[in-house]
Amino acid sequence: MQVNETFKPTVVAFCCNWCSYAGADLAGTNRLQYPADVKIIRIPCSCRLNPLFILRAFQRGADGVILCGCHPGDCHYTTGNYYARRRMTLLFSMLDYLGIERERTRVEWVSAAEGAKFAETMNDFVETVTRLGENRRLEDLRCKSE
């Protein structure tokens, strides 16, 4: 491993199919820049996000995980994101309770029309995670050895 290479975080963005994934698409077609370190995983609705997915993303080398979904009230399935909101609040609070950096996880609501917000959110999140450095507290060393 090279020592003086600047740290490039791996960020996993779970995006709801109906709003945020389309938002990411719009960011792309509008040629808005956001870091290539963001790996987007499309899910049918923000409430499909099982807490296991987040933990396993960290296990497999993510340094930050963000969930993007439709704005509250605009869920394609009417209420999915309301449930996701409660679940993620409690999960993030538990991660914080276990001493895992609270800035490594985030939820943002991004609509299909908000390509610019998507790019801004990702820029900001990647910057935050870069500042935090490598995920050490929720890492699986087996997945880091090359």
Add this chain to the structure above:
Amino acid sequence: MKKLPLSQLDAFFAALAAGQELYIPAGDAGTAAFTPWREGLKLTPALNTSRSAKDLFFPQVENLVDFKVTGKQIEIIENRAPAKPFVIFGVRACDCRSFDILDKVFLADPADTYYKTRRENGTIVTLACTEPEETCFCTALGIDPANPAGDVSGWIAEDTLYLQANTGKGSALLETLPMLEEGEKPELDQPVFDRLPLKDLDWSAFGGERMMEHFNSPKWASLAESCLGCGSCTFVCPTCQCYDIKDFNTGSEIKRFRCWDSCMYSDFTLMSAGQPRPTQLERFRQRFMHKLVYYPSTHEGEFGCVGCGRCLQKCPISMNIVKVAGTLGKEETP
């Protein structure tokens, strides 16, 4: 025989740890564990550790080999850590007997080389019991807790530690320790062993002879009824030796590891056709039949139990080998 004033115990541990890794039982009652010795670490006041000493020879998780797949090539990566000598101090007589039981499984042909390497590199220093717990029943299984085996046997009497080497490995170890003086251990009178509530346990009804009779006993149903199917008895047991071998995909390679398994689990020895022991009754029966009947039937009548009493202390619902043997054995007496 050698002796050492207890006031010099720290210096003794430091000298032992200078040549190799040293593990001593440390920590509070209930969570005591064999811990790598570091400056300042003290012996536990507890009689025994929560987990048994088998961990040091048969760890809960162990990486066996790695594989890397590139195209159609599979590269096999040997990843064994180089063998390092180590000493375990303070093993009780029961745990020490458990090594004999494990040896018969792991060292039988073909020998388990991972286990064998650790056995060859480990030196066992035992410590005689002076304050047994009410759950202890090693004496009923022919173990003398006041005179434990091991490479080196140890006794603490008054303010002195006495050490007696029993094997070449043991003598070699003691010779490296200049602070030891010659001395003879006084005769210790320990009537407490005659007062142990479980000392008269009679397991003569068990062994290989009445295998089918015990297997078909109708009493298993009520015994197994309350079992939660957890693995706490298995994992604290010094003689439980079942394991599973699994592959972990790291994304860039496969890590093949083995880990302790428990016959109490619903996915124990799971096959494509399903679980051969479909309900908790069969799983529960397996564990106790293994210790009381199957193991003795292939090992000259020796039980797969050393009477350490850990399962008596740790079972969430207090079902254990003493109750099982008591209930099943009762059938036999007229």
Add this chain to the structure above:
Amino acid sequence: MQERIKAKAIELLESGVCGRVLGWKTGEFFYDVTPAVFESREEIERDFVFGPFCGANLSKYLIAESRKGGKVGAFLKPCDTYSFQQLQKEHRILPENVYAVGVQCGGMCDIDAIRAAGIKGVLDVEEQGDSLLVHTLYGDKSLDRAAALSERCRVCKSKKILGCAELIGEQGEEQPSARFEQVAELEAMTPEERFAFWRGELSRCIRCNACRNVCPACSCEKCVFDNPSSGAENKAPANSFEENLFHIIRAFHVAGRCTDCGECSRVCPQHIPLHLLNRKFIKDINELYGPYQAGADMDAKPPLVNFQADDPEPSVVRERGTNP
């Protein structure tokens, strides 16, 4: 109390109300009682016990017992009745097949707490008012009864008996409890301190699954951690990540359904304070979504299958945690 319960058990059997009753069976010692099903007067007279070491929560057994046909009698302590109601709410216990008798409880002792006080070779205890006289292989020792109590009983939240056909002993009330104090202490630490605390605790985990298997809320037919097809199966904690993974997911899965009966911490062979994980979720739920006690109310909507349009955003975790 024991005699009244035994008489009731015999009465239930002989009057034909129940075909069998669920209670606690005596063991080798005074403390090692085992949950058991009794089917005859003789068994009850010989083996049935009720005393300060009957801590096991019998509610989980009712999931299977209520499906075996016929009616089963069950003796439930106040905190067991919360689990009993919660499991009915989740349609896990079939209430029509259970005849529940509530038994009032003065707090259950824990043999491990006695051992932790440095007392070895325990043979018997006598309750003498507020203290326990402990007979041991090494003479008699005295101990405050409070010091021998299970942690959950020291911070007992309720003596109220819910959903039972009849009571033995007085009906009790919910009571003020200090059960969130330790959670608050942890919350006040820095993330580094919390991380170190939990590493110290969770690194002792041997993944025996006792916490999961005893838990009334953990009633899945097949747990993801046991299922080779789930992608999350693991039989042993290979490293710190897997230790964290199991306990986070387990606590999350029972969040909003955990009644805080404390069985997980009672049974842990490695004495990991698992109740502190569950209580964190309960405390958060109370603070963020309003007070909620799982099992207390058959009609209240569980917080994780419910929402309000103005629920706090997840960023509340970051904002709330700006200090320290």
